[in-house]
Amino acid sequence: MSNVNELTEEQLYQRYEQLKAQLERYKSENMTLDMSRGKPSPDQLSLSEEMLALLTADELITDDGLDTRNYGQLDGIPEAKSWFASILEVAPSQVIVGGNSSLSTMHDTVARGLLKGVEEEAKPWSSYPSIKFLCPSPGYDRHFAICEFLGIDMIPVDMTNEGPNMDQVEALVLEDETIKGIWCVPKYSNPEGVTYSEAVVKRLASMKTKATDFRIFWDNAYVIHHLTDTPDSLVSILEEAKKAGYPNRPYVFSSTSKVTFPGAGISAFVSSPDNIAFTKKQLSFQTIGADKINQLRHIRFFEKIGGVEELMKKHAAIIKPKFDLVIDTLQQKLGNKNIATWTEPNGGYFISVNTENGCAARVVALCKEVGLTLTGAGATYPYGKDPLDRNIRIAPSFPTLEELQKAMNVFCDCIELAAIEGKVEKSKA
Amino acid sequence: MSNVNELTEEQLYQRYEQLKAQLERYKSENMTLDMSRGKPSPDQLSLSEEMLALLTADELITDDGLDTRNYGQLDGIPEAKSWFASILEVAPSQVIVGGNSSLSTMHDTVARGLLKGVEEEAKPWSSYPSIKFLCPSPGYDRHFAICEFLGIDMIPVDMTNEGPNMDQVEALVLEDETIKGIWCVPKYSNPEGVTYSEAVVKRLASMKTKATDFRIFWDNAYVIHHLTDTPDSLVSILEEAKKAGYPNRPYVFSSTSKVTFPGAGISAFVSSPDNIAFTKKQLSFQTIGADKINQLRHIRFFEKIGGVEELMKKHAAIIKPKFDLVIDTLQQKLGNKNIATWTEPNGGYFISVNTENGCAARVVALCKEVGLTLTGAGATYPYGKDPLDRNIRIAPSFPTLEELQKAMNVFCDCIELAAIEGKVEKSKA
Numbered sequence: 020m021s022n023v024n025e026l027t028e029e030q031l032y033q034r035y036e037q038l039k040a041q042l043e044r045y046k047s048e049n050m051t052l053d054m055s056r057g058k059p060s061p062d063q064l065s066l067s068e069e070m071l072a073l074l075t076a077d078e079l080i081t082d083d084g085l086d087t088r089n090y091g092q093l094d095g096i097p098e099a100k101s102w103f104a105s106i107l108e109v110a111p112s113q114v115i116v117g118g119n120s121s122l123s124t125m126h127d128t129v130a131r132g133l134l135k136g137v138e139e140e141a142k143p144w145s146s147y148p149s150i151k152f153l154c155p156s157p158g159y160d161r162h163f164a165i166c167e168f169l170g171i172d173m174i175p176v177d178m179t180n181e182g183p184n185m186d187q188v189e190a191l192v193l194e195d196e197t198i199k200g201i202w203c204v205p206k207y208s209n210p211e212g213v214t215y216s217e218a219v220v221k222r223l224a225s226m227k228t229k230a231t232d233f234r235i236f237w238d239n240a241y242v243i244h245h246l247t248d249t250p251d252s253l254v255s256i257l258e259e260a261k262k263a264g265y266p267n268r269p270y271v272f273s274s275t276s277k278v279t280f281p282g283a284g285i286s287a288f289v290s291s292p293d294n295i296a297f298t299k300k301q302l303s304f305q306t307i308g309a310d311k312i313n314q315l316r317h318i319r320f321f322e323k324i325g326g327v328e329e330l331m332k333k334h335a336a337i338i339k340p341k342f343d344l345v346i347d348t349l350q351q352k353l354g355n356k357n358i359a360t361w362t363e364p365n366g367g368y369f370i371s372v373n374t375e376n377g378c379a380a381r382v383v384a385l386c387k388e389v390g391l392t393l394t395g396a397g398a399t400y401p402y403g404k405d406p407l408d409r410n411i412r413i414a415p416s417f418p419t420l421e422e423l424q425k426a427m428n429v430f431c432d433c434i435e436l437a438a439i440e441g442k443v444e445k446s447k448a
Numbered sequence: 449m450s451n452v453n454e455l456t457e458e459q460l461y462q463r464y465e466q467l468k469a470q471l472e473r474y475k476s477e478n479m480t481l482d483m484s485r486g487k488p489s490p491d492q493l494s495l496s497e498e499m500l501a502l503l504t505a506d507e508l509i510t511d512d513g514l515d516t517r518n519y520g521q522l523d524g525i526p527e528a529k530s531w532f533a534s535i536l537e538v539a540p541s542q543v544i545v546g547g548n549s550s551l552s553t554m555h556d557t558v559a560r561g562l563l564k565g566v567e568e569e570a571k572p573w574s575s576y577p578s579i580k581f582l583c584p585s586p587g588y589d590r591h592f593a594i595c596e597f598l599g600i601d602m603i604p605v606d607m608t609n610e611g612p613n614m615d616q617v618e619a620l621v622l623e624d625e626t627i628k629g630i631w632c633v634p635k636y637s638n639p640e641g642v643t644y645s646e647a648v649v650k651r652l653a654s655m656k657t658k659a660t661d662f663r664i665f666w667d668n669a670y671v672i673h674h675l676t677d678t679p680d681s682l683v684s685i686l687e688e689a690k691k692a693g694y695p696n697r698p699y700v701f702s703s704t705s706k707v708t709f710p711g712a713g714i715s716a717f718v719s720s721p722d723n724i725a726f727t728k729k730q731l732s733f734q735t736i737g738a739d740k741i742n743q744l745r746h747i748r749f750f751e752k753i754g755g756v757e758e759l760m761k762k763h764a765a766i767i768k769p770k771f772d773l774v775i776d777t778l779q780q781k782l783g784n785k786n787i788a789t790w791t792e793p794n795g796g797y798f799i800s801v802n803t804e805n806g807c808a809a810r811v812v813a814l815c816k817e818v819g820l821t822l823t824g825a826g827a828t829y830p831y832g833k834d835p836l837d838r839n840i841r842i843a844p845s846f847p848t849l850e851e852l853q854k855a856m857n858v859f860c861d862c863i864e865l866a867a868i869e870g871k872v873e874k875s876k877a
Contacts, residue, residue, distance in 0.1 A: 056519070064517040068505040071741070076497040088493040090485065090710040118547050119739045126734040130559055134574070134598060145563070145574055161733075168733040169563060281519040283741040304590075304597040305555040310548045310739065312500070312712040 022357040023438055028446050035443045038436040042389055045429055050390035052426040057209070057368035058417040059277055059334075066333050067279040070320035074312065078319070087311035093303055094295075095285075099314035102321065103287040106243060107273060108255055114289050115298060118309040121274035121286040125236060126165050128270055128288070131301055132199065132234070133169060138267065138297060141232040144171075144199055152236075153191060153201040155183035157371060157399030157410045159209040159238065162202040166401070173401035174198070178211060182219035185226075192228040200234045206253045207241040210371040210399050210412035212364020214251035224259035224268065235260075235269045241367040242273055243331050246339045251365050257291065266291040275317060277334075277368065278327060285314050338368075341415040344423055345370050352431035358438040361413075370413040371399075378437040379408045385433040391426050451786040452867055457875050464872045467865040471818055474858055479819035481855040486638070486797035487846040488706055488763075495762050496708040499749035507748070508741065516740035522732055523724075524714075528743035531750065532716040535671060536702060537684055543718050544727060547738040550703035550715040554665060555594050557699055557717070560730055561628065561663070562598060567696065567726060570661040573600075573628055581665075582620060582630040584612035586800060586828030586839045588638040591631040591667065595830070602830035603627070607640060611648030614655075621657040629663045635682045636670040639800040639828050639841035641793020643680035653685055654692035664689075664698045670796040671702055672760050675768045680794050686720065695720040704746060706763075706797065707756060714743050767797075770844040773852055774799050781860035787867040790842075799842040800828075807866040808837045814862040820855050 026034065079087050081096045094100065095116025104111040117124045131137075133145040144150045151172040154163055158178070166173050174191060177184040182205070192198050203223070205215040215223075223235060237256050245251075256269040267290070275284035286309075288298065321327045346363055349372070353359050361372045374382055379396040386393050394412040397403040413430070415423055455463065508516050510525045523529065524545025533540040546553045560566075562574040573579045581595050585604040595602050603620060606613040611634070621627050632652070634644040644652075652664060666685050674680075685698040696719070704713035715738075717727065750756045775792055778801070782788045790801045803811055808825040815822050823841040826832040842859075844852055 058519055061515065061518075064515070065505065067517075068508075071503050071505070071508075072501040074500050076494065076500070079497075079500075086490065086493070088496075088709045088711060089490075090487055090705075092711075120735050123735045127556075130563060134559060134562060164733050168730070276519075280517045280741060282517060282521075282737060283739045301597070304593050306549050306552045308711060310712045310742070312709060313739070313742070 021355055023435070023442070024357055031439060031442055031446070035436070035439045038432055038439065041432050042385065042436065045389040045432075048390075050425060050429070052390060052418060052422055052429070053392045054414050054418065054423075054426055054430075055392045055394045056417070057277070057414045059281060060337065060417050060419070063334055063337050063416070064280060066330060067320065069323070070279060070316055073319050073323065074316050079312065079315070081315065085311070087315050090307045092311055093306070093308045094299055095309060096311050096314045096318075098318040099285060102318055103273065103289065106327070107239065107271060107287070107289055109257060109271075109289055113257070113292065113295055114287050115295060115302070116309060116314055117286040117288055119276075119282060119284055119286065119313075121238070121240065121272040121276070122161055124286055124288050125162070125238065125272055127305070128236070128298075129165055129169055129171070129200070135301060137232050137234055138293070147197055150197045150199045151195065153183070153188060153198060154401045155201070155203065156401060157210050157405075157412070158202060159204055160394070160398040162236070162238065163401045175401050175406075178208070178213060180213055181216035182213060185219055185222045189222065189226045192226060192230070192233060194229060196229040198228070199230055199232060200236055202236050202238070204238045204240060205256065206239055206251060207244060207364055207367025209240070209367065210369040210410075211362045212367050212369060212371070213362075214253055214365070217254045220254040220256055221259050224256055224265065225263035233268060237269050237271045239271055239273045240277070243327065244277060244334070244368070245331065245366040246335050246342060247365050249365070257289070261291070267294050270294065278330065279317060279320070283313065285309070285317050338416055340420060341418075341423055342370065344420060345413055345415045345427055348424065348427035348431060352428070353434060356435065359434050368414060368416055370415065372411045372413055372434075373409045374411065374434050375438050376407045376409050378434070378441070379405060379411050381437040382411060382430075382433045385436060386429055389429055391429045393430070450784055452864070452871070453786055460868060460871055460875070464865070464868045467861055467868065470861050471814065471865065474818040474861075477819075479854060479858070481820045481847060481851055481858070483843050483847065483852075483855055483859075484821045484823045485846070486706070486843045488710060489766065489846050489848070492763055492766050492845070493709060495759060496749065498752070499708060499745055502748050502752065503741065503745050508744065510744065514740070516744050519736045521740055522735070522737045523728055524738060525740050525743045525747075527747040528714060531747055532702065532718065535756070536668065536700060536716070536718050538686060538718055542686070542721065542724055543716050544724060544731070545738060545743055546715040546717055548705075548711060548713055548715065548742075550667070550669065550701040550705070551590055553715055553717050554591070554667065554701055556734070557665070557727075558594055558598055558600070558629070564730060566661050566663055567722070576626055579626045579628045580624065582612070582617060582627060583830045584630070584632065585830060586639050586834075586841070587631060588633055588667070589823070589827040591665070592830045604830050604835075607637070607642060609642055610645035611642060612652075614648055614651045618651065618655045621655060621659070621662060623658060625658040627657070628659055628661060629665055631665050631667070633667045633669060634685065635668060635680060636673060636793055636796025638669070638796065639798040639839075640791045641796050641798060641800070642791075643682055643794070646683045649683040649685055650688050653688035653694065653697065662697060666698050666700045668700055668702045669706070672756065673706060673763070673797070674760065674795040675764050675771055676794050678794070686718070690720070696723050699723065707759065708746060708749070712742065714738070714746050767845055769849060770847075770852055771799065773849060774842055774844045774856055777853065777856035777860060781857070782863060785864065788863050797843060797845055799844065801840045801842055801863075802838045803840065803863050804867050805836045805838050807863070807870070808834060808840050810866040811840060811859075811862045814865060815858055818858055820858045822859070
């Protein structure tokens, strides 16, 4: 099929009827397919099963003699701090190891900013009539949800193929003292798979901000989640911020949720020595420490399998064919129709698709009708509002290849139908 | 030795010199003993070691088909909800299973109260110029620390041997809309080992409060932590509050921190159906769910050993001799001297000692000088200020019996020295 915009009225109508008939056939198949969330598939989870029975009674003491079974060690066991330090290229002393969810750590960091402020001298953010976060969009819906829940105004900022539009970012933070933060997924971003360029990282690290307590929430969720042998590389925001004289600006978050088990991984909060000291003091009121046995279990497992890189290669071997299938199907079914564009990331968990303007919500609804669940249209934008109604996030990891092929056939046909039905209605009117 | 108050001046001086010499001998022994925190001992921790290697690859699916390895199940796996429900005598639907720390859940519940309010119609507590919590004292230092950290004013309320002084409590909450909560450890209380009487529970559940969004923070940490075969029993606060027409008043917290592993247990938040629904909605912004593998690991372990009661009996068999030693030594060394009183609890983790007024800080300092660390004097009161400077919390669980005997000898001698040195100085002046 060729460019939809070049079809005659008759061809358009014919194709419209074909696609409607196709959708009826899909409906009759009673499918239940889900490409909505970035969940690892069961075969990925099986890669870490050896971890479960790894620890035994005489292996519960850390290298420095700490009993992982008992209370204590607010910032995690030394082994786990060192492990995250090596992955994130920082000093172990810059790491606080947390529980099973970096999302919780991010939520709590924002909540503490509101209740207590982010440094000794700073006012609690809740003492302002309102504060704002910059939200490079499309972005991660759960970041935006934290802001919405906690009453923080969100300002969307455009994403480019090397990160947030820095002209917009710099202009905004320079003028407004109530802009206190920015959400970033700097490597294999959610949903576009963009890795921030060196120039973008340096500008984020060194830009002048009106707020002296501005913070970058650097969600490095996919730091080791490569899909190819030529992975993207990311400049260290902490290094750059330190060089620029703003060492306390970045808060870095990461976890093993998509390395071992999403429900039972370990997470890290990483920042400057000042921020770590300040945060440890605050954390000591909330917890006596995260699950140290699970930290040790992770470390021993990574040691046993010869390093986490081996594990990540196995993940890639399972996921990459799914990404390829998604992209190949998009190319085959929509490649020359001029009604959609998509990303081809080197890592992470998502592919981002842009339909024609005004079509995304319709596509998601059409897919839903025939049993395919997608991330809601608009979810990748603050307040769930995609101003152009065009972005859809595809999460290909959980379904099997067979399910995924079905899902992508449905998806592509729905995109085409949504594009054509608009034109048909226009030509009828 | 007899009542210190009946000694002649010469006898007093003689005893003073004896005790000073004794303390010098202790010093020369270079002891390092710790009775400061309620930590289980290593032999208690060993009781649960079988749990570690219990789960294998084919046992990770819950009874209702949920994959514990993946994301999801915000309120915990059904098995864990049922387990806590049976312990706390509520319906499983009233349980949200949390991570390794009920302290975190308490902190977060207060923080959400401040940021968002405790019900749809209620104002965020942070929108008041200030709010207050009632603090039955002596009480748990980490409860008071949460209030201090989050800027909540604390009003101490006397503890009686059947719970908080309810005349004080009722009078306060009736008049002041900004009193939003009360901290309670209702069973084997920290530090006195008091279990709230039926009358106290009923009055707490049914009292009129000026604030419509008043909450009871019911930290049922020691619900199954009995030391005798005739355990205390506690009336259900949730039942009583429901009967009284205030179903949403109590928040109940519990955990397995002192059942399995303090650093790697599971916790529960338990409340009315309305509160559970409201809290789940709020929690969904903070987390996708706690560690479900660890939940399943706990349940399978309890099943395997024939129920948690068996485990708790083994704990008691280790702890009870320590409690006995503490109480016997207090009796032998201070029994008839009229300078100290103490509690003899049927469960929990602490013994509470009252010295003569004005002596507690001095006793703790004297003990510290010879190498014995106690919970700080005043720690059991809001802001660390014991108005009579007399309460000291003893945590006998962690040391061995031998260490504990040494520690108690030191402790009793320091109490006597602190009492006598005051009298000697007075008689000198």
